[in-house]
Amino acid sequence: MYYLNNAATTWPKPKSVIDAMTDFMLNCGANSSRGTSSERDMNAMNLILDCRIKLAELFGGYDNHNPLLVTFTSNITEALNFVLRGFLKPGMKVLTTSMEHNAVMRPLRDLEKTGVKVDVIDINPSPLPLLIANYDLMVMSHASNVSGTVQPLKEIAEICKKNNIPLVVDSAQTAGILDINVTELNLAALCFTGHKGLMAPQGTGGIIWNPDFASRVKPIITGGTGSFSHLEIQPDEMPDKFESGTPNLPGIAGLNAALDWLNQTGIKNIAKREAEIGKYFLDKLLTIDDLILTGNYDMNNRVSVFSFNIKNFDNGILADELSRAGFETRPGLHCSPQAHKTLGTFPDGALRVSPGFFTQEFEIDKFFDALKGVLLTK
Ligand SMILES: Cc1ncc(COP(=O)(O)O)c(C=O)c1O
Numbered sequence: 139m140y141y142l143n144n145a146a147t148t149w150p151k152p153k154s155v156i157d158a159m160t161d162f163m164l165n166c167g168a169n170s171s172r173g174t175s176s177e178r179d180m181n182a183m184n185l186i187l188d189c190r191i192k193l194a195e196l197f198g199g200y201d202n203h204n205p206l207l208v209t210f211t212s213n214i215t216e217a218l219n220f221v222l223r224g225f226l227k228p229g230m231k232v233l234t235t236s237m238e239h240n241a242v243m244r245p246l247r248d249l250e251k252t253g254v255k256v257d258v259i260d261i262n263p264s265p266l267p268l269l270i271a272n273y274d275l276m277v278m279s280h281a282s283n284v285s286g287t288v289q290p291l292k293e294i295a296e297i298c299k300k301n302n303i304p305l306v307v308d309s310a311q312t313a314g315i316l317d318i319n320v321t322e323l324n325l326a327a328l329c330f331t332g333h334k335g336l337m338a339p340q341g342t343g344g345i346i347w348n349p350d351f352a353s354r355v356k357p358i359i360t361g362g363t364g365s366f367s368h369l370e371i372q373p374d375e376m377p378d379k380f381e382s383g384t385p386n387l388p389g390i391a392g393l394n395a396a397l398d399w400l401n402q403t404g405i406k407n408i409a410k411r412e413a414e415i416g417k418y419f420l421d422k423l424l425t426i427d428d429l430i431l432t433g434n435y436d437m438n439n440r441v442s443v444f445s446f447n448i449k450n451f452d453n454g455i456l457a458d459e460l461s462r463a464g465f466e467t468r469p470g471l472h473c474s475p476q477a478h479k480t481l482g483t484f485p486d487g488a489l490r491v492s493p494g495f496f497t498q499e500f501e502i503d504k505f506f507d508a509l510k511g512v513l514l515t516k
Pocket residue numbers: 145146213214215216239241279281282283308310311331332
């Protein structure tokens with residue numbers, strides 16, 4: 139099989155990630171802060187701290203990359219729920235965009251029923267001509283998982299700062315691929331998932347917090363933290379405040395190794411390679427007859443995610459035919475009905491092809507041979 143579905147989850151993962159997870163399971167396996175300070179206990183605690191430090195550094199965390207301002211979650215969906223449900227209260231107003239994934243839209247629509255006012259601004263796909271007034275929060279994705287369009291985060295962050303509006307970013311499609319500096323952007327919270335551009339296993343993710351904002355967010359999950367055990371109420375201290383229950387330690391071992399791999403490879407080199415393989419794909423795609431492409435027609439402000447239709451060809455059938463020929467893609471709505479409505483591809487959706495860092499040019503050549511073969515049968 140040829141894997142062209144990296145927007146869903148990156149694959150393969152670096153071998154060092156798998157080795158680190160196996161090593162943790164074989165040689166450590168301890169819980170964190172829930173033992174006797176044995177060597178294994180200390181190794182587990184050190185692993186978590188090490189990973190927090192790397193995440194705070196990677197994303198330019200506040201207070202000189204304070205690792206305590208990093209929360210681990212099991213994915214970005216959980217991270218976004220922690221932030222949105224923990225912060226927004228009835229009567230508050232939140233602004234989001236028309237390109238969001240359901241990881242943002244569903245919590246917001248749910249909160250709307252409790253009296254939170256939700257405004258959705260239409261952005262397709264150009265910079266936001268924003269007029270922000272009186273919002274308690276803005277939440278938006280850095281890049282669309284449908285069109286691959288990268289939003290002008292810096293400009294939006296400046297507008298939010300000027301208007302004193304906390305900005306929360308969904309970095310699912312950009313973390314590990316584009317530079318993101320939480321402090322420079324003055325973000326309230328950056329939510330990330332481990333299993334895409336960060337090259338970590340599924341079941342990892344988290345939040346990088348602005349400390350003042352974190353102090354205004356209520357934990358939506360409470361319970362044992364391995365600390366302050368004399369208390370029946372949730373500790374306010376970070377990172378315990380948002381981390382109840384046993385963490386995904388094998389996953390964090392994998393994430394920790396993935397961050398080493400990212401640092402060694404260099405985000406700039408990753409961005410360069412993704413842009414290169416993306417351009418290789420896009421140049422070929424643009425020669426296909428009857429193409430209806432979403433997003434930019436060049437690699438400017440674009441990640442390597444391409445959703446398109448071929449006129450009069452059902453994208454589900456196309457994906458199925460390509461799958462039979464050995465190519466893994468993703469048709470349909472990509473958990474993003476709002477984005478597809480904005481792009482004019484709702485309700486049928488589009489075929490999404492997402493080459494990744496490890497994709498080779500010859501795989502793309504083979505993909506287009508297969509695509510042309512399928513289209514000939516139309
Ligand atoms: C933009 C965006 N946000 C959120 C998510 C949800 O990610 P996860 O399933 O890791 O929580 C995705 C995954 O497809 C995404 O592309």
